[in-house]
Amino acid sequence: MAGQRILNSKLQTPLEQRQRQQRFMEPPPAGTVASLIDFGSNDTLSISSSRVLTRAFLAQLDAHPNFIVGSTSTRIFEGTSQYLDDIERDLARFHNAPAGLFFNSGFDANVALWSTIPRPDDVVLHDEYIHASIHDGMRRGRAKTKMFAHNDLEDFRRCLEDIKHNHGLKEGKNVVFVAVESFYSMDGDVVPIREMLEISKQVLPQGNVVYSIDEAHSNGVIGPNGSGLVCHYGLEKEIGLRLHTCGKGLGSTGAVVLASETVRMAMINYSRNVVFSTAPSFVTVAAVRAGYELAASEEGEKRRQRLQQNTRYFQHRVAEHPKWAEVTAKGIIRIPASEDWGSRSFETPIFALITPPGQANELAEHIHAAGYWLDSVHYPIVPKDLSRVRLTVHADNTEEQIEGVVKTFMDWATRQLGQERRQTKL
Numbered sequence: 001m002a003g004q005r006i007l008n009s010k011l012q013t014p015l016e017q018r019q020r021q022q023r024f025m026e027p028p029p030a031g032t033v034a035s036l037i038d039f040g041s042n043d044t045l046s047i048s049s050s051r052v053l054t055r056a057f058l059a060q061l062d063a064h065p066n067f068i069v070g071s072t073s074t075r076i077f078e079g080t081s082q083y084l085d086d087i088e089r090d091l092a093r094f095h096n097a098p099a100g101l102f103f104n105s106g107f108d109a110n111v112a113l114w115s116t117i118p119r120p121d122d123v124v125l126h127d128e129y130i131h132a133s134i135h136d137g138m139r140r141g142r143a144k145t146k147m148f149a150h151n152d153l154e155d156f157r158r159c160l161e162d163i164k165h166n167h168g169l170k171e172g173k174n175v176v177f178v179a180v181e182s183f184y185s186m187d188g189d190v191v192p193i194r195e196m197l198e199i200s201k202q203v204l205p206q207g208n209v210v211y212s213i214d215e216a217h218s219n220g221v222i223g224p225n226g227s228g229l230v231c232h233y234g235l236e237k238e239i240g241l242r243l244h245t246c247g248k249g250l251g252s253t254g255a256v257v258l259a260s261e262t263v264r265m266a267m268i269n270y271s272r273n274v275v276f277s278t279a280p281s282f283v284t285v286a287a288v289r290a291g292y293e294l295a296a297s298e299e300g301e302k303r304r305q306r307l308q309q310n311t312r313y314f315q316h317r318v319a320e321h322p323k324w325a326e327v328t329a330k331g332i333i334r335i336p337a338s339e340d341w342g343s344r345s346f347e348t349p350i351f352a353l354i355t356p357p358g359q360a361n362e363l364a365e366h367i368h369a370a371g372y373w374l375d376s377v378h379y380p381i382v383p384k385d386l387s388r389v390r391l392t393v394h395a396d397n398t399e400e401q402i403e404g405v406v407k408t409f410m411d412w413a414t415r416q417l418g419q420e421r422r423q424t425k426l
């Protein structure tokens with residue numbers, strides 16, 4: 001009893017501190033989210049919330065009436081069913097990759113990849129904004145790591161030069177892994193991958209670089225049949241490692257690492273979360289197969305187009321708002337990725353509405369009160385001084401909903417402008 005009391009009080013203190021700092025995470029009641037218009041979830045193609053995926057999933061169950069629910073064991077023993085084998089082969093083909101290894105989640109997949117594949121004399125050079133799961137994997141791994149400033153090509157070049165001269169990379173015996181994300185999950189900007197490839201060719205002409213792109217937020221959303229950013233640019237041969245998660249655009253859960261057969265076998269042999277964990281179940285894989293079939297169908301193509309249209313419409317409503325220039329110039333709401341709007345053949349549906357310190361929760365509550373759901377995000381998920389409201393556009397959002405949510409946050413921002421003016425006069 002005393003042990004429980006001591007434990008609770010030890011845990012309570014840091015939780016109270018989080019509350020005071022306005023970064024306490026309390027999952028909203030499920031009913032609240034469901035009753036509001038979705039500008040928060042990662043279901044960007046709206047295939048999950050619209051129940052289109054439910055129907056495709058039930059069709060998978062019908063097509064396999066004798067299915068066994070559980071995988072019954074780890075991959076290295078009885079857990080590799082024919083159904084799991086088939087999806088790995090099919091996903092590798094779909095994304096034009098040599099081989100695939102399927103995991104229960106993207107988090108698991110990244111930990112498996114980064115804890116086992118880079119060897120002790122290798123170096124992992126990563127963008128400062130890569131996902132927490134890559135950090136956790138690297139921490140467990142034995143390669144050195146180095147970070148470059150987010151999407152900063154000059155800093156990327158400087159870091160590569162430094163690694164080349166100070167980590168024995170010149171001889172070409174060891175590898176620099178470059179870890180980036182296709183669409184950054186909290187900022188919605190895009191990795192300048194073609195420019196990075198060019199730089200690494202110049203700095204390391206021996207080619208001892210392995211690129212890894214985490215395609216969590218581009219999977220299903222762009223590229224032929226939704227196959228992602230690497231396929232969109234036709235860079236399959238240049239990117240050695242890819243991670244495609246299924247819990248965002250594809251509406252369910254799980255993830256596939258796309259790599260060479262050697263990397264695949266190394267992960268099966270050495271990744272603790274492969275060896276010591278129950279293999280993905282039939283139910284997980286059936287939902288994934290249903291999601292991929294939808295992504296590759298006419299319905300999937302229509303949804304991708306609608307998502308692009310909606311995203312452009314959102315950008316248009318923001319950029320054309322009479323107060324936007326002043327609001328953003330004064331830092332009341334900034335959307336850093338807005339500099340890139342319209343510069344590519346596609347747009348990303350994630351928007352970071354960065355507020356002055358201490359105001360992200362107030363903005364989120366104002367938007368909730370108007371009937372729209374989205375999330376405020378704080379440190380440690382984003383850097384300390386960059387709290388924000390994260391807004392995601394979906395294929396099934398209507399123009400009216402988009403107009404409504406933009407009006408709502410711009411009303412808040414305009415009110416803040418008024419307050420600022422009054423304070424300046426005083």
Ligand SMILES: Cc1ncc(COP(=O)(O)O)c(C=O)c1O
Nearest residue numbers: 105106107131185214216245247
């Ligand atoms: C870039 C990135 N990688 C990996 C993950 C983890 O994927 P999952 O949700 O399937 O565990 C996420 C999810 O937040 C992500 O945004």
